[in-house]
Amino acid sequence: MSASGAWMVSLVLAPLLAASIALVVGRRSGPYAALAAAAAIVCSLAGLIGQLERHGAAASAVGGWGSPLGIQLHADGLSVLMLLMSALVGVGVTAYAWGYFGLARRRDEPFNAAASRARESFWPLWLFAWGGLHALFLSGDIFNLYVALELLTLSAVGLIGLANQRTASFAALRYLLASLVGSLFYLLGVALLYGEYAVLDCQRLLELVQGTRATTCALALMTLGLMLKTALFPLHFWLPLAHGNSPAPVSALLSSLVVTACFYAILRLWCTVFANAGTPGAGMLLALLGAAAIVYGSLQAICQQRLKMLIAYSTVAQVGYLFLGFAFLGRSASAVLAWQGVVYYALSHACAKGAMFLAAGSIMRSAGHDQLEGLAGIGKQLPVSVFAFGLAGMSLMGLPPSGGFVGKWLLLRAALEAGLWWVAVTILAGGLLAAGYTFPLLERALANRAEPWVARRVPRGMELASLVLALCAVALGLVAAQPLELLEIGAPFQPLASQEANP
Amino acid sequence: MTTAQFYALCGVVLFAIGFHGVVTRAHQLRKLLSVNVMGSGVFLVLVALASRATGGHPDPVPHAMVLTGIVVAISATAVALSLVRRVHEGDAGEAPGDDAREAGP
Numbered sequence: 020m021s022a023s024g025a026w027m028v029s030l031v032l033a034p035l036l037a038a039s040i041a042l043v044v045g046r047r048s049g050p051y052a053a054l055a056a057a058a059a060i061v062c063s064l065a066g067l068i069g070q071l072e073r074h075g076a077a078a079s080a081v082g083g084w085g086s087p088l089g090i091q092l093h094a095d096g097l098s099v100l101m102l103l104m105s106a107l108v109g110v111g112v113t114a115y116a117w118g119y120f121g122l123a124r125r126r127d128e129p130f131n132a133a134a135s136r137a138r139e140s141f142w143p144l145w146l147f148a149w150g151g152l153h154a155l156f157l158s159g160d161i162f163n164l165y166v167a168l169e170l171l172t173l174s175a176v177g178l179i180g181l182a183n184q185r186t187a188s189f190a191a192l193r194y195l196l197a198s199l200v201g202s203l204f205y206l207l208g209v210a211l212l213y214g215e216y217a218v219l220d221c222q223r224l225l226e227l228v229q230g231t232r233a234t235t236c237a238l239a240l241m242t243l244g245l246m247l248k249t250a251l252f253p254l255h256f257w258l259p260l261a262h263g264n265s266p267a268p269v270s271a272l273l274s275s276l277v278v279t280a281c282f283y284a285i286l287r288l289w290c291t292v293f294a295n296a297g298t299p300g301a302g303m304l305l306a307l308l309g310a311a312a313i314v315y316g317s318l319q320a321i322c323q324q325r326l327k328m329l330i331a332y333s334t335v336a337q338v339g340y341l342f343l344g345f346a347f348l349g350r351s352a353s354a355v356l357a358w359q360g361v362v363y364y365a366l367s368h369a370c371a372k373g374a375m376f377l378a379a380g381s382i383m384r385s386a387g388h389d390q391l392e393g394l395a396g397i398g399k400q401l402p403v404s405v406f407a408f409g410l411a412g413m414s415l416m417g418l419p420p421s422g423g424f425v426g427k428w429l430l431l432r433a434a435l436e437a438g439l440w441w442v443a444v445t446i447l448a449g450g451l452l453a454a455g456y457t458f459p460l461l462e463r464a465l466a467n468r469a470e471p472w473v474a475r476r477v478p479r480g481m482e483l484a485s486l487v488l489a490l491c492a493v494a495l496g497l498v499a500a501q502p503l504e505l506l507e508i509g510a511p512f513q514p515l516a517s518q519e520a521n522p
Numbered sequence: 523m524t525t526a527q528f529y530a531l532c533g534v535v536l537f538a539i540g541f542h543g544v545v546t547r548a549h550q551l552r553k554l555l556s557v558n559v560m561g562s563g564v565f566l567v568l569v570a571l572a573s574r575a576t577g578g579h580p581d582p583v584p585h586a587m588v589l590t591g592i593v594v595a596i597s598a599t600a601v602a603l604s605l606v607r608r609v610h611e612g613d614a615g616e617a618p619g620d621d622a623r624e625a626g627p
Contacts, residue, residue, distance in 0.1 A: 087583045088582070088583060088586055162587055162590075166590060166594070169594045169598070172598075173597060173598060173601060176601055176605075177601070180605060180608070185608070185609060188605050188608040188609045189609050191605050192550060192602060192605040192606060192609055195598065195601060195602050195605065196544065196550075196553050196554065196557060196602065199557045199561075199598055199602075200541070200544055200557060200560065202594075203537070203540075203557070203560045203561055203564055206564045206591060207534075207537060207563075207564045207567065209587070210564060210567045210568045210571060210584070210587075211567075213568075213571060213583070213584065213587075214530075214567075214571045214574070217581075219583070
C-alpha cells in the first residue's frame, strides 16, 4: 500500500477504533479516546496533504480489494479541503464537549440518569460520525458513498436523540425517516447506474457515463435523495427541529459538518460521475432552489424567538449558497471559479456555524434558556462567547476579512463574468439578511440589564473553543491562497470545465 | 419482457408504493414500515440486475450490495423502532415543554 493510502486508511480507521474503545470500555474513556483520535487524525491529515502535494491525487484499494467488491479510496483537492474542515470543526467540538459534558459528575451536581447517559453516549456516537465523515470524503465509488452516508446518518440520529426530551426523540425520528428515504432514492440511482454501466468506481464512471435515459433517471433520483439529506429548500422541513433541539456540540456538528458532507456527495456526483450527463437546465433549477433557500431561511431566522432555532434556520439559508454553483454548469471558465468559491464558502461556513452553535450553547448554559428576549446584558456575563458569535456572524454576512467574504467574492466574480446577475444580487441580499438575524442578539447582549443575573458558571474551555472556531472562520479570509492551492490538487472540477468542449 | 425485467419493474412499483406510504401516512410506525417496503423494492431491482451477467453465472456485485443494504436497513429500523417507543411513551419526568408544540402532531 502506498504512503498516501496508509494515511487515508488511518483517517477512517482512527475515529472508528476510538469509537469502539469508547463504546466497549465506556465510563470515562470517551474523552480520552476522542483526544487520541483527534491527534491521529491531525497527524494523518498532515501526512496525506504532504503526499498529495508531492504526487497529486491518490487512489488506494484497501487490502488490495478495489471496486466493485472491495473498498476504493480516492483523495483529491476537494476531499482534502473537506477533511481539513472536518478536522478543524471536529477538534473544536471535541474540546468544547470536554467542558460541556464534563469528565465526571461534579460533587455539587445531583445524580441524573439521563445526563449521565448522554455524557457517556456522546463520545462513541461522535467518533463513529467522525469516521463516517472521513469515509464519505475519501470514498472512491458510489456504493461506498452510500455506506458512509448511512454510517453518518445513524450516528447523527443517535446524537440528536441524546437530549432527554420527547421533542428530541421526535426530531431524531423525523430526521431518520427523511434520511432513510433520501438514502433509498440514492440507492435506486446506484442500481440504475450499475445496471447501465456495470461499474461503481467514480473515475471509471466519469469516462463511461453518457446522457442516456437511465442515466438521467439515476442522476435525478440520486440528486433528489441527497437534496433531502442536505435539507435544500423546500426539503428542509426536518432540519430546524433536529438542529435546534440537540445539545450544543451536536447542533454544531450537524449544521457544520453533516449537512456539508451530504452536499459534498452531490458535488462529487455532479462534478465527477455525471460531469457529462448533467444539463445546464437542471443545474439552474438547483441554483434557483438555493436562492429561494437563502431568502426563505433568512426571513425565518429573523422571525425566530429562540437563539438556537434562529441559528438552525440560518443553516437552511446558508445551504442555499452551496447550490448557487450549479447555475454555472456549462459555462466552462467561470464554473471552476464558482465551485472554488462554493467549496471555500462551505469551509468557512462550517467554522462559523460551529462557532455560533457552540457560543449559543455557552449562552444557554449560563442563562438556562435561549429565548432571545431574556438575554439582555448577556455580553457582560459571557464576553468571549458573544464576541465569538459576532465574529462568526461577520463571516456569514461576508464582511472582509473573513472566509465567508472570500467565498462570496469568488462566487460574485464568477457571476459577473458569466453575466448571471440574479446570482450576484442573491449573494449580496443574503449578506444583508444575515446581518438581520445576527444583530438582534448582539444588540441585546450589549444592552444594559436592570435586574441582576443568576447566571450559572460556564467552563472556560467551552468559551475558548467557540472563540477559536470563530477565529478560524476569520483567518480563512487572511490565508485564502494556500487552501485554494490545495483545492487544485487533482483538478476536481476539470471535468466540468471541459464540458463545453465535448458535450 | 424477460423475467428479470418483470422483477425489476415489480421492484420499482414496490418502491413507489412505499414512498406513497411514507408521504401520506401520519403514524410513525406506518412510515417506518413504508420505508422498509421502499427498501425491499430497491433490493428487488438489484437482484433482478444480477441476472444480466454473461457466462451463465449471476453477477455477484449486486448481491453484495443487497446484503450490505439489508444490514443497513435492519440497523436503521432498530434505531427507528426504539425512537418510536420513546416518542410514544414519553420519557419519565420530562414533560413536553414549549418545544413540543412546534413539533406538531
